[in-house]
Amino acid sequence: MRRTGEGVEFRVGTAQMAVPLVLGMASATGLLCLGLRWTADPMTAAELRDCAYAAGVGVLGALALTRSTGVRLTHEHLVAISPFGRRERRIRWADVSGIDVRRTFGVTRVNISLVTGERLTLSAPMSFLDRRFDSRVGELNRWWEAHRH
Template sequence: MRHTEGTPEYRVGAAQAAVPVLVGAALAMCLLYLGLRWTADPMTTTELRTGAYAVILATGAVVILPRSAGARLTPEHMVVYAAIGQGKHQIPWADITRIDVRSILGIRQVSISLVSGKRLTLAAPQSFLDRRFDTRVEELTGWWETYRY
């Protein structure tokens, strides 16, 4: 995302992307190891090590690959960048009827309601590993209140 001076931009951070991948893959490896332990063909140390390397490689790839999902605020609209391959959406401030914070599995995310009745949950900002989440939500809400008319 190209940053323009004076326009706030929110993106998913490296830790916000990598920690769920690392924890999920490590948990899957543990379950696989335990599940195969009581079969006729248990996992060998070499196979376990190879799996651990794959987990580390996947986590590293998530950290290195660009994370484009997020949002950028301009005086005219909010630009929402979706996940890879889904492009961007420019939403005029007047089309946003409400900004809420929703909690999903203990992680707070910003949800915007549109005049069309649609509701979008933004990838960023989110409270997971972001100490400035509340400040970012206040900033986003302030922009909406300033530019919606």
């Protein structure tokens, strides 16, 4: 949680993205190596190194892409920020009809219900590797309570 002059920002943490990406890339590379071991043409050490380099570049690219995603709370709006800040969705507090948390695959995320019936899952805050998740959800609820009318 970062306080700015106009409000509060919640960003996706590096560890929240790095851990699943690294584990996924390591598993995929290991399965590929294991599968190729049983073929007539097993993977050489150089090919395995090239796969590891490609996986590393993929992880770094995904981290750069997701690190800039998050939510900004201002006095007038809840702003959902897309990767690299290229697109911001501004939602007036008066248009938010409810805030709840949902647990999916062991990770708790915040869902915003709008008066139009639309539901929006926020990229941050997210409970995975975040000890302050509950306080961040409380802060989000306090902003909505204070600014929705």
